[in-house]
Amino acid sequence: MSTRPSRISAEVDFERDGKQVGYLRLPHSSNISAYGWLGIPVAVVRNGRGPSVLCMAGNHGDEYEGQLALTKFIRAVEPAHIRGRLIILPAANLPAAMAGTRVSPIDDGNLNRRYPGDPDGPPTDMIAHYIASVLLPMCAAVVDLHSGGNTLHYLPSALTREEPDAARFARSMAALAAFGAPHAYVNPPGGESRTLLAVAQDLGLTVVGTELGGSGAVTPHTLAVAEYGLRAVLRHFEVLDPQVYPAEAGRPPSRILYVRGDQHFVYAPSAGLFEPCFTLGDEVEAGQLAGHVHQIDDPARAAQPVHFGGAGMVICRRAPAPVQRGDCIAHLAEDYDYRS
Ligand code: CA
Numbered sequence: 001m002s003t004r005p006s007r008i009s010a011e012v013d014f015e016r017d018g019k020q021v022g023y024l025r026l027p028h029s030s031n032i033s034a035y036g037w038l039g040i041p042v043a044v045v046r047n048g049r050g051p052s053v054l055c056m057a058g059n060h061g062d063e064y065e066g067q068l069a070l071t072k073f074i075r076a077v078e079p080a081h082i083r084g085r086l087i088i089l090p091a092a093n094l095p096a097a098m099a100g101t102r103v104s105p106i107d108d109g110n111l112n113r114r115y116p117g118d119p120d121g122p123p124t125d126m127i128a129h130y131i132a133s134v135l136l137p138m139c140a141a142v143v144d145l146h147s148g149g150n151t152l153h154y155l156p157s158a159l160t161r162e163e164p165d166a167a168r169f170a171r172s173m174a175a176l177a178a179f180g181a182p183h184a185y186v187n188p189p190g191g192e193s194r195t196l197l198a199v200a201q202d203l204g205l206t207v208v209g210t211e212l213g214g215s216g217a218v219t220p221h222t223l224a225v226a227e228y229g230l231r232a233v234l235r236h237f238e239v240l241d242p243q244v245y246p247a248e249a250g251r252p253p254s255r256i257l258y259v260r261g262d263q264h265f266v267y268a269p270s271a272g273l274f275e276p277c278f279t280l281g282d283e284v285e286a287g288q289l290a291g292h293v294h295q296i297d298d299p300a301r302a303a304q305p306v307h308f309g310g311a312g313m314v315i316c317r318r319a320p321a322p323v324q325r326g327d328c329i330a331h332l333a334e335d336y337d338y339r340s
Contacts, residue, residue, distance in 0.1 A: 004119045004120065005119060006119045006126070006129055006130045006133060006134055007026070007027055007119055007120075007126060008024050008025060008026050008027075008040075008126060008127070008130045008134075009024070009025045010022070010024050010025075010042065011023050011024075011025065011042075012042055012043075012044045013044070014044055014046075014085070014087065014138060015046075016044075016046065017046045017047060017048065017079065018045075018046065018079050019043070019044070019045045019077070019078065019079050020043065020044045020045075021041070021042075021043045021074060022041075022042060022043075023039030023040060023041060023042065024039070024040040024041075024042050024127075024130065025037040025038075025039060026038040026039075026040060026123055026126055026127065026130075028106075028123055038094060038095065038123060039094070040089065040091065040092065040094045040127065041089070041090055041091055041094070042087070042088065042089055043074040043086070043087075043088040043090075044085065044086070044087055044088075045077055045078075045079055045082055045085070045086045045088070046079065046082075046084070046085040046086075047079040047080065047082050047083055047084070047085075048083065048084070049083075049084065050082070050083035050084020050085070050238070050239060051083075051084040051085075051139075051140045051141065051237055051238065051239055052084055052085040052086075052087065052138050052139045052140060053084070053085070053086055053087070053139055053140065053141045053142070053143065053234065053237055053239050054087045054088075054089070054131075054135050054136065054138075054139045054141075054142045054143070055070055055073075055086060055087070055088045055089070055142075055143045055145070055230065055234075056070075056088075056089045056090075056092050056131075056142065056143065056144050056145065056196070057069070057070050057089070057090050057091065057092065057144075057145040057146075058089070058090060058091035058092045058093055058094065058096070058097040059092050059093060059111050059112045059144060059146060059196055060093070060096065060102045060103075060110070060111070060112060060146060060149050061091075061093055061095070061096025061097040061098070061099055061100060061101050061102060061103075061104070062096070062100050062101055062102050062149040062150045062216055063102075063145075063146050063147035063148070063149050063212075063214070064147065064216075064217075064218045065145065065147050065210075065212040065213060065218055065222050065223050065225070065226040066090075066144075066145025066146065066147065066210065066212070066226055067090050067091055067097060067145075068218060068223055068226070069145065069223065069226040069227045069230050070088050070089075070090035070145065070230070071090045072227070073088065073227075073230060074088055074090065080241075080244075081240060081241050081244045081245070082234075082239050082240055082241065083238065083239060083241070084238075084239050085138075085239075086234070086239060087135055087138070087139065089131070089135075092111060092127060092131065093109070093111040093124060093127060095123065096111070096124075100150075100216070101150075102149050102150065102151075103124075104123060104124045106122070106123050106124075107122035107123055107124050107125075109122055109123065109124020109125060110124070111124050111127060111128055111196075112146075112194070112195050112196060113192070113194045113195070114127075114128040114194060115128045115131070115132050115194050115195060115196055115198065115199040116128065116129065116132040116133070116199050117129030117130070117131070117132055117133070119133075131196065132196075132199050136199065136200050136203050136205060137203060139205060140205060140206060140237075141175065141205055141206035141207070141208070141237055142196065142197070142200045142205050142206075142207055142208075143208050143209070143230065143233055143234075144196050144197060144200075144207070144208075144209040144210075145209070145210050145212070145226060145230070146209055146210055146211050146212070147210070147211060147212040147213050147214050147222070148211060148212075148213060148214015148215065148316065148319065149214055149216065150214075150215070150216040150319065150320075151214075151318060151319055151320060151327075152211075152214045152215075152316055152317070152318060152319060152328070153213065153214035153215045153280065153316065153317055153318075153319050154211035154212065154213060154214055154280075154315060154316045155182065155183050155280050155281060155315045155316075156181050156182055156183065156210075156211075156212050156213060156221070156222050156225040157181050157182070157183040157184055157185055157210065157211045157212070157257075157315060158176050158179035158180075158181040158183075158184040158185075158208060158209070158210050158229060158254065159176070159184065159185050159186070159187060159208070159209045159210060159211060160172040160173065160175070160176045160184075160186055160187070160197070160207055160208050160209065161186070161187045161189065161197050161198065161201055161207060162186050162187065162188055162189045163189055163201050164189065168201070168204065168206070171206040172201075172206050172207050172208060173186075173338055174236065175206050175207075175208040175233055175236055175237070176208050176254070176256070177253065177254060177256070178232050178233050178235070178236035179208060179210070179229040179232055179233045179254070180228055180229055180232045180248075180251050180253075180254065181210065181212075181225050181229055181254055182225065182252075182254065182255070183254060183255050183257060183315060183333075184254035184255070184256050184257070185256070185257040185258065185259055185315065185333045185336075186256070186257070186258045186259070186336055186338070187259050188258075188259065188260065188261060191261075196209075197209055206237075208233060210225075210226065210229065211315075211316065212225055212226050214319060215319040216319070228248065228251075231245045232247065235247065255335070256335070256336045256338060257312075257313065257315065257333035257334060257335060257336055258333060258334055258335075258336035259315075259331065259332070259333045260310060260312075260334065262309070263286075263309045263310030264309075264310050264312060264331050264332040264333065264334075265309075265328060265330075265331045265332075266290050266306060266307075266308055266309065266328070266329045266330045266331065266332075267325075267326055267327065267328055267329060268293060268306070268323035268324065268325055268326065268327045268329055269293065269304055269306060269325060270293050270304055270325050271293075271322075271323060271324045271325055272293040272294050272295050272296070272304070272322075272323060273293070273294045273296055273321050273322055273323070274291055274292070274293055274294075274306075274318070274321055274322075274323045274329060275291050275292045275293075275294060275303070275321075276290065276291040276317065276329070276330075277289055277290065277291045277292075278290055278291070278314055278317075278330065279314070279317075280314055280315070280316075280317055281313065281314060281315075282313065282314045283311075283312070283313050284308045284311060284312065284313075284314060284332065285308070285311050286308060286309065286310050286311045287307055287308065287309075288307065288308045289305060289306075289307055289308075290306045290307055290308050290329060290330060291305075291306050291329070292304060292305055292306065293306060293323060306329060308330075308332065310332060310334075311332070311334065312332030312333050312334040313332060313333055313334070314330050314331075314332055315331065315332065315333045316328075316330060316331045317329065317330045318330065
C-alpha cells in the first residue's frame with residue numbers, strides 16, 4: 001500500500017462522541033468544476049469505549065439493498081443505541097452509485113478491484129486507498145453489503161472468505177452465522193486479492209459481506225434480509241444494544257455453503273441468447289445441462305449446449321439473456337461442514 005497520505009479530507013471527526021453525518025471530500029478537478037470536490041457520504045456514530053465497525057455499501061454502484069439499508073440506518077441509529085463506534089459509508093463509490101452502474105462513470109474504476117488503492121490515482125483508486133489506509137485500520141470488523149448488480153442475481157446470502165489463521169476465520173464464521181441470511185457461503189482463500197474483504201483480512205479484521213439479490217432491483221424480501229442482518233451482526237459485535245434492536249426469536253439458521261474454484265462457475269462459450277434450464281436454488285450434478293446459447297441471426301445453426309462443471313446448488317445466475325463469450329452464467333456452492 002502507498003505510504004503517501006490520502007488527499008481526501010473528512011468533514012467528520014472520527015474520535016468525537018455523538019452522531020455526525022457529513023462528507024469525505026475527494027478533490028476532483030474536471031471540465032465542469034475546476035477546484036471542486038466529490039462528497040462521499042459518511043456517518044460516524046460513537047459512544048465511548050467499544051469496538052469500531054465499518055459498514056459499507058456502494059462498493060459497486062448498481063447494488064441497492066445495502067445502500068438503502070445503510071441510508072435508513074444512518075437516520076435511525078442514535079449514539080445511545082451503541083457502544084464503541086460505527087463508521088458508515090452508504091455509497092462508497094459515489095459516482096457509480098449515483099449512475100446506478102457497477103463501475104464509476106468518471107474513471108471506469110471498479111472499486112472492489114482497486115484495493116489497496118492509490119492516493120494519487122483516479123477517484124476510484126483514491127477512495128480505495130482512503131478506505132484501506134484510513135478507515136480499516138481504525139476498525140475491528142467490516143460489513144460490506146453487496147448484491148448481484150445489473151448482470152447477476154443471487155439467492156440472498158451472507159459471505160465471508162476462508163483464511164489460514166484459524167482464530168480469525170472462526171470470528172468471521174461466527175459473524176457470518178450471526179447475520180442470519182437464508183444462505184451463507186464461504187469463498188476459498190487466495191483468488192482475488194483486490195477486494196475490500198481481502199485487504200481487510202490482511203489487516204486482521206473480522207470480515208462479512210453479502211450478495212443479497214440483484215438484477216438492478218430491490219425487493220421487500222432482499223431489503224429485509226439486509227436490514228435484519230445488519231442489526232444482527234452489529235449485535236453480535238456488541239456494538240448495537242440488543243434492548244433497542246432485539247433479535248428475532250425462532251429465525252432459522254443460515255444454510256452454510258462453500259464455493260470451490262473454477263468447477264463451480266459456468267461461463268458462456270460464445271455470444272448469443274442464453275436459454276437456461278435451471279433456476280436459483282436448484283441442486284445440480286457435474287455434467288448436467290445448464291442451457292443453450294442460440295444464434296438468433298442464424299436460426300438454422302444448432303444451439304450450443306452449456307454444462308455445469310461441478311455439483312452443488314445454484315446460488316447465482318446471470319440476469320440478462322444476451323451473453324458474450326466469457327460471461328458468467330451461473331455459479332454453484334456446496335454444503336460446508338465447518339467446525340471451529
Ligand atoms: Ca458486488
